[in-house]
Amino acid sequence: MRRVEPDIALSQPSGDEIKTTTCYMCACRCGIRVHLKDGKVRYIDGNRDHPVNKGVICAKGASGIMTHTSPSRLRAPLKRVGPRGSGEFEEISWDEALATATGWLGDVRARDPSRLAFFTGRDQSQALTGWFAQQYGTQNFAAHGGFCSVNMAAAGLYTFGGSFWEFGEPDWEHTRYFLLFGVAEDHASNPIKTALGKLKGKGVKFVAINPVRTGYGAIADEWIGIRPGTDGLFVGSLIHELMRAQKIDLDYLVRYTNAAWLVIEDKGSPDDGLFARDAEGKPLAFDRFAGGLADAARPGVSPALTGTFKLADGRSARPAFALIAERYLADEYAPEKTAAATGVPAETTRRIARELAHAAFEQQVTLDIPWTDSTGRRHEKTVGRPVSMHAMRGISAHANGFQTCRAIHLLQIVLGSIDCPGGFRYKAPFPRPAPPANRPAKPSKPGTPLSGAPLGFPQEPNDLLVDRDGTPQRIDKAYSWDAPLAAHGLMHMVITNAANADPYPVDVLFLFMANMSWNSSMNIPAVLKHLTATDPATGEYRIPKIIYSDAYASEMVAYADLILPDTTYLERWDCISLLDRPISGPEGPADAIRQPVVEPDRDVRGFQSVLLDIGARLKLPGFVTESGAPRYPGGYADYIVNHERAPGIGSLAGFRGADGQAYGRGAANPNQLNAYIEAGCFHQHKLAPDQLYYKHANPAYLEWAKQMGFIGEAKPVVFQLYLESLQKFRLAARGHGAVVPPPGARARIERYFDPIPFWYAPFESETDDAGGFTFSAITQRPMHMYHSWGTHNAWLRQVTAENCLYMHRGRAVQLGIADGDWVWIASAIGRVKGRVRLMEGVNPDTVWTWNAIGRRAGAAALSPDAPEATRGFLLNHLITELLPEREGGYRFSNSDPITGQAAWYDLRVSIEKVATGEARETSPRFEPLPALPAREPEAAL
Amino acid sequence: MTSLPEASAKKLGLVIDLDTCVGCHACATSCKEWNSNGYSAPLTDDDAHGGDPHGTWLNRVHSYEVGDGAESRTVNFPRSCLHCETPACVTVCPTGASYKRASDGIVLVNPDTCIGCKLCSWACPYGAREYDHGDGTMKKCTLCVDRIYNETMAPEDRVPACVRACPTGARHFGDLGDPQSAVSILVAERAGFDLLPEFGYNPVNKYLPPRARKDREVTPRAIEAPLRAGPGSNADRFFAWVDKALSR
Amino acid sequence: MHPAYSVIVFTTASGAGYGLLIWLSAGVALGLVPRTPALGFTGLGIALSLVTLGLLSSTLHLGRPERAWRAFSQWRSSWLSREGVAAVATYLPAGALGLGWVFGETMPGQVTTAAWLAIAGSLVTLWCTGKIYSSLTTIRAWNQPLVPPVYIALALGTGGLLACALLPMFGADARWAAAASVVSLVVGWVLKRRYWTAIDSAARTHTAEAATGLGHLGTVRPLDPPHTQPNYVMREMGYQVARRHALKLRKVAVGLLFLMPLALLIWLLAPLPAFAQLTLAIAAVLSGVIGVLVERWLFFAEAEHVVVVYYRGGAA
């Protein structure tokens, strides 16, 4: 019989129109193409020209349609009508919503602006929100960094003026050996995946250091199933071995770091442990050729890295490097000594050290790129040590994360691999001076702006925001003795502190895009109580007013009094700015916009435009013209184009100047957004070849960066292996200086503010082993879910609608636990029920689950019997926000003592099988949230 | 048309690299996205926001653990139609809706003639066919037949949606009938294999096995020499070396 | 495999219908039953109704029943298509038989010829039905040579039971039918036991290790499923009945489908008043019907599709 095949339309267009914009299914900021059909979104794929994703797209990005059409979308401003937390709301007009917000905020500003706590989540408009806080006059501003990864940002910025964490990346093209510490996904979601694919193709060795072997770990050439919180020891042992093997790049240390700077040794004196400086304050080194002290930065100095030297005043001093080497060569960092704690066999550690040394020193990369360094020396070639690393929350979400991250940077630096071919590479606007120059602004008076940005980088006790008696001046106690270098604030403490009026109460809590009554808080049962706690005397809520902007019906919505509904990411203008968190690559700075590809079909407004509107209504300086009219009547798009941070420098660096020809600095260009749209909604500037490497000591780059306004001075960035700032806090703990810690905090500062990176046990493991909490409990991000954003996406939730507790098979068998059993997971503060899945690829002392799958019944427009609510669970209920009482009854937050980074992954738990007959569903379960008032949800696509 | 065509010269298919796949599901959702509106539309979802969310997908990603203890490893495993050369899913079809294209070997379901008897899904050992309740017909990977020849698209976009999406580059598309094609060469180099060859369906799609791990690699031990040599403490030896090295 | 009721009803009802058709045809062709129009009308009516009911029920299983006619086109390769063609084709001799029986022959030998053709058509159809299942290499419990014979034997057995109940109503002698049923059921029982032994002892050679091609690296165990809620493939092909449960149900099936009817039939062979005969026969039919439904349910529920190894690991 003749086979007749049906005719198929092989060339149907993907839509009527394709618009470019920037994805926001996560914060990776990939370029996407949105294919529209009949005015509706039909298909989304990656933009091939885009520097971030180069055409690929992830599971979330490709599911954008379902987020954009989710029935969970808010539809109109809401006013709370029932008790807080009941979820009872009434739709109101924008006029009423804005008038209410302005009324509340204006009142507070006139009385005491610090009574506004304004905290924003993972948005990408901190340049605007921070500026709003500054002009409003509240120091109580931060974004989510404090609970996210300030340890990464701060450790890098204080150490070498850059960071993993979006400020830099491995030189994927040339690297020959790659270590990945504690990363499941990260914000460089697509770029890391693309890069790993390339490394695998080239046979470059990739080592995953992670208690769990999934995702990236699955394709690693070697998996090191380290015990949580012990990476500092493992890295210390690698440094130990490299030093013992004499595989250290001494030239690099001398050229680019403070290794040779002399550290004063004078126990008890106020400058013990500080750098010896000359009369002008320049750090000194010992010049081996001249045989005397010299300005460490002077070209031609041949500084000593070992030895003890006499200072002019007769005291002795030693090169910082000698102190560092002594620490790491000590027995406590010997692989045999660290093996028990880390779970990494000594032979493995030694082998990795050997392989690192081999890659760094025997496989040097030489590129045909001539450049001139900051001492004026011309290099005909650019030479690099092709060893690279990346680390994220597996390191940062522990209370020892700052020092551990510094240790990783120390490892990179002793191998000579920062900003060289094959090593780690900065992304503009980094590097910046280390430590960063800007300090946090102090509180202001009623009705006045702050003198500067609320967030900054303290370098000494004077920079702290504390009263004379040490009382914190910020609601989250950032920049206090609890967390002196809390460069991103402590968003995870705001609700607790505000409800406890510790250190003082707030009048208005204003939150944006963070699900603070659920997956982004610790100890949720307590947080829910705080949010609804009332003052017995007045009957008023302890947190009197809560304004919240979300785009979806999240758990947090139920706890706010006024809801400002945001648009979806496909319906608004946004700006991914060099002033904030841009999309730069090592080849050059890049920024991007988001354009509304469809108009909202609900009564919602972009939050940034709303914030500009509120600012104008409050008549905040900068938000209004001389005459008091709104300065940016066109909303956020108007601001993006016309707002200038410094003369000629605005939100977007591309297409500036009246003719759109200027880059970086130039007059506002009224046509700028169109120019971006035409260019695919991004702009990338390519650095010249001689600017590409060694940017920290490369005048060709530094001069240019200064012109662009990235840095104040074109001075080389000197890596701070020995971090003097920390010693200054320590000296204060010893009683030196005007600003000293209260007695209860002294021992803590003394212990943790070590200027040389070191390892200490995370706090929970110190306290909780006794309680039988013998497992570390951690979470991982599923690659296809973005926190709670994924669970209302009709496609993504099919992939994961419930989570399990993963356990090591051998350990489970010992405990009589079988695959599929339900267990109680208990910590010192509570217990959660979940179902067990057994696996081999997990550290035996660790249990873990996928993050933020569990949801409260009724949230996110899911039916109350959704698996997310009945079987999915959060470990957050078990994570304490406050450490046990110590030092006179005081409870420090469960955070890194240096930066205030939330220590999510220090959690310790016990695991016990549920009794027979117990319900096979999760616990605790909270009162289901009712549906929000809404017209019939539209049928999904 | 249930009869299979004469073996086609062109055998379009996918090559999936299990050594590179991180299990991110990008291929699964981008497939769902493209095909929800393309040739395979609709791909129905049931109870999308309710207690039992499930729907029709043409590509799904498993995650396995293989082996025990220190020898174990995690392998992510995407699974879609393999466009077999001699598949029973075609021959069992009573209506001829299920067919294999003579020109390029793509196995398709004619959405206009399928009666939704599900027999073909029983005949497929790979679980590659999914019945769509909403539409009452059988769905399966189309190898994005409405993309790969699509003249309204840029030539570099004329690849399956899953291949275009895959961030790690673990998916390759091409003509496995041409021994000189990039995919054929890849399969030859990396010992690409068939799933369940004993069924005799002769899958066109190939899988590339995970490579041997490099967790035992021996770099020259010479690097360790200084570790053992010489008197004094670790620090003494190290400092002596530093001094010597710096004065060179 | 998911035991879909539409398919269970289809195979059992049409099976019994063809069985009855075969026995009536044989009876009339061999002169064992009187050619009374009433018997012909009722008997063939019941047989063809059951067949039709079964075929209609099978369309309930279709996503697009309105297109069911398309299923006749692929008889060259598809057993399902062949079954459809054979089923439709069998209506012709069955119709000719019915017309000749009820209204009298228009051609000499019409009844006899049509009866033999109807028997052949029915057997072919039943064979095709069995082949739909037994040709699927993906399902070990079905991919057995005994499947079509069992289908035929059980069709003859259940059809025979119907005949035993029907014939006495028209005053016809049912003993030959009882004997035929006993033989069919005994054969069916033997075959079915062999079948069960065969599927119980069949090695589960399709492993997750082979299915993923990862066996050289060790045992393959699922870590995370592609989707946390069951999908079509698992709902349809991942249906599992506990072994304990299945063994119990096998006993129920044996009891109701074979033992009980056989006992009743043997009793039936004894001289009994017509009323008692009828009661026994009806009891045998009821027992057999329930028995065959259980048997057919088990035929699906016990069958494991190879695809489950991707989802559960292990072997199938």
Ligand SMILES: Nc1nc2c(c(=O)[nH]1)N[C@H]1C(S)=C(S)[C@@H](COP(=O)(O)OP(=O)(O)OC[C@H]3O[C@@H](n4cnc5c(=O)[nH]c(N)nc54)[C@H](O)[C@@H]3O)O[C@H]1N2
């Ligand atoms: N146990 C545990 N807890 C953790 C972590 C962990 O690893 N383990 N990780 C922590 C970290 S690093 C982080 S960053 C936090 C993240 O926690 P959150 O920042 O709270 O993350 P989401 O759940 O994504 O919540 C953000 C909110 O933004 C809303 N939203 C989404 N899109 C938009 C939009 O376009 N506009 C507006 N206005 N709102 C929108 C969502 O509906 C959601 O309510 O979780 C922290 N919590």
Ligand SMILES: Nc1nc2c(c(=O)[nH]1)N[C@H]1C(S)=C(S)[C@@H](COP(=O)(O)OP(=O)(O)OC[C@H]3O[C@@H](n4cnc5c(=O)[nH]c(N)nc54)[C@H](O)[C@@H]3O)O[C@H]1N2
């Ligand atoms: N798909 C997706 N992408 C995201 C997010 C998301 O929710 N979904 N969230 C975004 C956000 S807000 C952030 S902050 C980033 C975070 O990105 P990641 O840093 O990748 O975040 P986590 O998933 O928390 O991964 C932490 C990893 O560290 C491991 N780990 C835990 N403790 C330790 C330890 O002590 N040592 C070591 N070596 N490893 C450890 C965990 O097993 C886990 O694999 O991801 C961003 N990207």
Ligand code: SF4
């Ligand atoms: S990685 Fe993030 S930004 Fe990029 S496509 Fe995925 S969701 Fe979108």
Ligand code: SF4
């Ligand atoms: S994989 Fe399954 S559906 Fe695809 S051709 Fe092979 S047998 Fe048919």
Ligand code: SF4
């Ligand atoms: S479901 Fe459709 S394609 Fe599959 S066998 Fe039946 S008619 Fe053919």
Ligand code: SF4
């Ligand atoms: S080729 Fe197309 S239809 Fe097939 S799995 Fe890939 S995206 Fe889906």
Ligand code: SF4
């Ligand atoms: S997109 Fe690529 S890496 Fe991701 S699951 Fe699919 S094949 Fe694997």
Ligand SMILES: [Mo]
């Ligand atoms: Mo985060």
